[in-house]
Amino acid sequence: MPDIESTNDRQKPRSNAWQSAVTVVQEAEPPVIPAGAHVTTIVVEFPPGDPGTPPHRHPGPAFGYVLDGEMVFELEGQPARIVRAGEAFWEPGGDVIHYQDGNNRDDVPVRFTVTMFCEPGKPMLTLVDEEELVRRKSRRAPRTS
Template sequence: MTVSENQAAHAHGTGQDGAQPGWTTAVTMLQDASPFTVPDGASAMTISVEWEPGDPGSPPHRHPGPAFGYVIEGAVRFELEGEPERVIEAGGTFWEPGGDVIHYQDGNALADARTRFVVTMLCAPGKPMLVLVDEAELAERAHLRAPRPTA
């Protein structure tokens, strides 16, 4: 989706009538996520993640607030509770609402190349940005996981 010149001018703070000299209005919408909740007193953290070929990524976990990511290179295997597993290739975006939702997979989908992405997370004060989910809770919430293809 390409953002209109009017939306781009508004995004750049130039008002309704266009851009200032030297400013671009070539803006492309990469992601529009809603609804999401921002924890009271949240801070924003942007991190860069790099995985070697075949890296499985983090074990099942959750984040206290929403997270928004962009894949720079390679491909991310991504699975959130209630959604089917998918692969997000370079140039693609992802987001998750945070809170109670389990993030099952986020590893490198490529066996022969590395993957890099950046993610901005809205973190709740005093809470870690990533909390691992134990086996007992995974079993208790198994009915919330999207069906997985059988081999």
């Protein structure tokens, strides 16, 4: 039988960096995840000044992180806010309308990643038509601009 050498015999001493390597950027208590859900992670990139995806909704919760640039983020019932590179966002999904996810800057692209809990057999994103937007306009937070 051949001699077996432990890989630890050749490794450098372990670093303690792992003890301070994690930074919590977001904690949330999302609503129920759809039964049988699968998870999809995407990267979205909008060019400078792009308004982003039209008003839409997701079947389950979505968790995101801005990698570069600045995103205008607006959910039904909440005022629009700017999410900058290094900041996180989330939305509950379900019946909530996601009004804005566009680029807040006209000089640089915005790039963000989103992990969504998707309901089997349903698209990860459904656009909201104008009729529904009019019907639900009282649920949208007042806009400052």
